[in-house]
Amino acid sequence: MKIVVTVKLVPDANAEKRLDPATKTLDRQPGATVLNPFDEYAIEAALQLKEKLGGDTTVTVFSMVPETGKETVRKALAMGADDAAMLSDPGLAGTDVWGTAYAMAHALKKIGFDLVITGGLAEDGNTGGVPCALAEHLGIPALTNAAKIDIVDGKLHIQRETDSGHQVVQGPLPAVVSVTMAVGEPRYPSLKGIMGAKKKTVTALTLADLGLERPVGSAGAKTEVLSFAPPPSRAKGQIVTAEDGPSGAKIIFDFLKEKKLI
Amino acid sequence: MQHVVVFVEHKAGATRKVTFELATEARRLADQLGGKAHAVVLGPGSAAIAEQLKAYPLDEIHLSEDSDVEKFLLAPAVEYLDAAAKSIGSCIILLPNTMLGKDLGGAVAARLSAGMTSDVTEITVEGGRVNCVSPKLGGALITSCTFKDADYGVITIRPNSFAATPGAGAGHVSQLEKPVGNTYAVSIESDVEEGSGELGIEEAPVVISGGRGLGGPDPFTTLLKPLADALGGAVGATRAAADAGWVPYSLQIGQTGKTVSPQLYLAAGISGAIQHKVGMRSAGTIIAINKDGGVPIGEFADLLVVGDLFAIIPELTKLVQEAKAVHA
Ligand SMILES: Cc1cc2nc3c(=O)[nH]c(=O)nc-3n(C[C@H](O)[C@H](O)[C@H](O)COP(=O)(O)OP(=O)(O)OC[C@H]3O[C@@H](n4cnc5c(N)ncnc54)[C@H](O)[C@@H]3O)c2cc1C
Numbered sequence: 104m105k106i107v108v109t110v111k112l113v114p115d116a117n118a119e120k121r122l123d124p125a126t127k128t129l130d131r132q133p134g135a136t137v138l139n140p141f142d143e144y145a146i147e148a149a150l151q152l153k154e155k156l157g158g159d160t161t162v163t164v165f166s167m168v169p170e171t172g173k174e175t176v177r178k179a180l181a182m183g184a185d186d187a188a189m190l191s192d193p194g195l196a197g198t199d200v201w202g203t204a205y206a207m208a209h210a211l212k213k214i215g216f217d218l219v220i221t222g223g224l225a226e227d228g229n230t231g232g233v234p235c236a237l238a239e240h241l242g243i244p245a246l247t248n249a250a251k252i253d254i255v256d257g258k259l260h261i262q263r264e265t266d267s268g269h270q271v272v273q274g275p276l277p278a279v280v281s282v283t284m285a286v287g288e289p290r291y292p293s294l295k296g297i298m299g300a301k302k303k304t305v306t307a308l309t310l311a312d313l314g315l316e317r318p319v320g321s322a323g324a325k326t327e328v329l330s331f332a333p334p335p336s337r338a339k340g341q342i343v344t345a346e347d348g349p350s351g352a353k354i355i356f357d358f359l360k361e362k363k364l365i
Numbered sequence: 366m367q368h369v370v371v372f373v374e375h376k377a378g379a380t381r382k383v384t385f386e387l388a389t390e391a392r393r394l395a396d397q398l399g400g401k402a403h404a405v406v407l408g409p410g411s412a413a414i415a416e417q418l419k420a421y422p423l424d425e426i427h428l429s430e431d432s433d434v435e436k437f438l439l440a441p442a443v444e445y446l447d448a449a450a451k452s453i454g455s456c457i458i459l460l461p462n463t464m465l466g467k468d469l470g471g472a473v474a475a476r477l478s479a480g481m482t483s484d485v486t487e488i489t490v491e492g493g494r495v496n497c498v499s500p501k502l503g504g505a506l507i508t509s510c511t512f513k514d515a516d517y518g519v520i521t522i523r524p525n526s527f528a529a530t531p532g533a534g535a536g537h538v539s540q541l542e543k544p545v546g547n548t549y550a551v552s553i554e555s556d557v558e559e560g561s562g563e564l565g566i567e568e569a570p571v572v573i574s575g576g577r578g579l580g581g582p583d584p585f586t587t588l589l590k591p592l593a594d595a596l597g598g599a600v601g602a603t604r605a606a607a608d609a610g611w612v613p614y615s616l617q618i619g620q621t622g623k624t625v626s627p628q629l630y631l632a633a634g635i636s637g638a639i640q641h642k643v644g645m646r647s648a649g650t651i652i653a654i655n656k657d658g659g660v661p662i663g664e665f666a667d668l669l670v671v672g673d674l675f676a677i678i679p680e681l682t683k684l685v686q687e688a689k690a691v692h693a
């Protein structure tokens with residue numbers, strides 16, 4: 104059983120982030136990229152499944168990312184994945200949801216899989232459209248927002264979160280499964296894992312390996328960024344010390360009335 | 366010219382406010398694009414929803430009561446929405462920015478070779494082009510983007526960002542035909558509603574949030590819930606509270622949780638870490654209660670009351686309840 108986990112590299116949320124004003128794409132300085140936090144949960148889910156299934160189950164990490172992302176991809180290997188594949192090509196710059204899912208689908212077919220596990224959202228683009236778009240391009244089902252993944256008799260059994268509760272669903276393999284944080288806290292790489300990751304194989308793919316029929320990158324994108332700006336900053340408000348409970352309550356109550364919120 | 370199609374999310378005939386926000390925005394966009402405003406409602410209960418939608422200025426309401434929509438995951442809804450969009454022709458599809466909205470949006474965008482943009486808080490039309498404003502990078506940047514080289518565009522909309530205004534429309538109702546020749550692969554074995562009948566935190570006009578300062582699970586129900594009820598809102602939390610198992614992750618607000626834009630956000634026992642801030646910074650008014658006057662939330666809250674939340678909140682709840690009783 105071959106599990107492929109798709110991971111995106113995103114600018115570090117704690118570092119200063121910006122779009123390149125000239126290309127209106129994200130400025131990805133190599134030092135400042137980290138694994139998309141949601142994808143760490145996808146890796147965790149894949150590793151849990153590998154432990155459960157045992158046998159010849161393997162976990163491959165896949166990322167569509169410039170070559171400079173290789174060191175960050177190794178962090179996923181350090182967590183315990185067996186090997187990795189990267190799709191890197193200058194022609195992918197400016198790719199949007201449509202092109203990402205399209206190119207990823209072809210790359211995944213090339214490397215082969217029984218199950219694809221994705222995160223639910225990439226923090227940078229903030230779309231959440233890739234998992235289902237990817238499943239469509241692959242022509243296989245999407246089982247989204249999984250909290251718990253089991254495989255019994257070759258069938259997927261998934262507990263998933265919904266907007267208003269949870270569901271249990273069942274489906275065939277191969278499939279695309281996206282996960283939520285409910286799968287469990289991502290493990291920290293051990294020292295052994297970090298050392299071992301250096302020896303693991305990272306396969307490099309380029310667009311030439313895929314033979315795509317339709318254009319990707321900016322040329323094939325269906326969306327275009329027009330402008331960007333930091334959010335309006337919130338002004339510092341009042342800070343008032345309350346003597347006791349009733350006076351604190353009164354301060355807030357009066358403020359709510361003043362703001363016509365009550 | 367482009368049409369606008371609203372996907373109506375509902376559960377067995379019960380829908381949420383965001384549906385009417387979408388319907389209102391669809392009308393406005395359709396007028397600017399010279400097209401019609403459509404809605405697509407799927408699954409059991411659709412006819413009842415269509416009746417409610419008639420109070421909003423839509424031209425066409427397409428529905429199917431097909432029970433496959435609640436028996437199989439995503440695929441039947443994708444088929445219907447894809448088919449409806451193709452029969453309507455070049456259009457902008459509006460969905461709520463919910464788990465379901467993002468899933469369906471991604472799938473349908475792939476089928477229609479459409480552009481997709483999510484978590485949109487503002488839309489303008491310029492020279493026939495639809496420009497969408499949405500936060501990226503956990504809210505650190507606000508971008509405006511448009512569609513290109515595509516007949517279709519998919520937009521998921523952040524709840525509470527657009528007004529819901531009833532108005533007259535043709536409201537013509539038609540039945541969608543069942544897409545033929547499909548067997549659906551993923552069956553829904555059980556479906557459990559949690560906290561049914563309550564507003565989701567993304568849609569609530571008021572959010573009362575608790576953090577590590579609450580010290581355990583109980584104050585969420587004994588302290589925050591009564592205040593939320595009195596103010597007509599919902600209870601939220603920080604990741605610290607969700608990680609501790611005090612509340613389900615579905616209540617977590619922030620970078621790795623939900624993004625909310627209520628009129629009022631009250632943060633109790635929350636320090637205001639950047640990862641929390643990005644999920645609530647767009648609230649109308651932010652009030653914090655913290656025993657420490659030097660916490661980061663003081664830098665961006667409209668009001669920080671320095672004091673003990675356990676002493677303040679019960680008194681505040683009383684004041685609000687009394688004020689409501691007088692007005693009732
Ligand atoms: C990758 C990543 C993603 C993250 N995503 C999120 C996210 O989505 N959402 C999120 O919230 N966090 C997130 N975090 C965690 C975030 O960094 C903070 O750790 C978290 O928000 C802190 O939660 P808190 O404010 O409840 O706890 P604390 O920071 O511990 O604050 C508790 C506050 O309660 C006050 N307090 C205690 N007792 C009382 C009392 N009796 N009365 C009044 N005040 C009292 C204290 O003074 C303190 O300020 C993320 C972190 C990382 C690294």
Ligand SMILES: Nc1ncnc2c1ncn2[C@@H]1O[C@H](COP(=O)(O)O)[C@@H](O)[C@H]1O
Binds near residue numbers: 111167222223226229
């Ligand atoms: N460039 C990429 N490379 C690998 N995986 C990706 C990429 N973009 C998106 N994904 C996957 O798709 C998920 C959802 O991303 P998105 O739809 O872009 O918000 C992520 O959590 C990843 O698992």
